[in-house]
Amino acid sequence: MNENDLSNLVINRALKVHTALGPGLLESSYKECLFYELRQSGLFVEKEKALPLVYGDVKLECGYRVDLMVERKLVIETKAVELISDIYMAQVLTYLRLSGCRLGLLLNFNVRSLRSGIRRVVNGL
Numbered sequence: 001m002n003e004n005d006l007s008n009l010v011i012n013r014a015l016k017v018h019t020a021l022g023p024g025l026l027e028s029s030y031k032e033c034l035f036y037e038l039r040q041s042g043l044f045v046e047k048e049k050a051l052p053l054v055y056g057d058v059k060l061e062c063g064y065r066v067d068l069m070v071e072r073k074l075v076i077e078t079k080a081v082e083l084i085s086d087i088y089m090a091q092v093l094t095y096l097r098l099s100g101c102r103l104g105l106l107l108n109f110n111v112r113s114l115r116s117g118i119r120r121v122v123n124g125l
Helices: 003-021 027-040 086-099
Strands: 045-055 058-070 074-079 103-108 118-122
Touching: 003 027, 003 074, 003 103, 003 118, 027 045, 027 058, 027 074, 045 086, 058 086, 074 086, 086 103, 086 118
Parallel strands: 074 103
Antiparallel strands: 045 058, 058 074, 103 118
16 A cells, blocks of 8 residues: 555544544544554554654664654654644645655544544655
């Protein structure tokens, strides 16, 4: 499956989670439920995947963690916030660069309709 196919599947599963739970819960609730849904779909999903920062010849374990990484190709960052700010978009782009992935999804579950809480982030590599 390519990144676009994966993102479509993830969005469909995220819509299922949001329909069942609605807005107003903690980010961790949505992340765990989405993790469950994606695993049930037969996908390889890593939760809280550590990403080291490489600076020159040094590999720094700085504590960067991707919420979910699907099939080692797609980064997912879950949020439950009032508004998506530019810093969240920059965070996903940083995760894409550190992981070498090309596509990420920023999913804000604290919205009435999840469609308005979905942002695609592309790493131009």
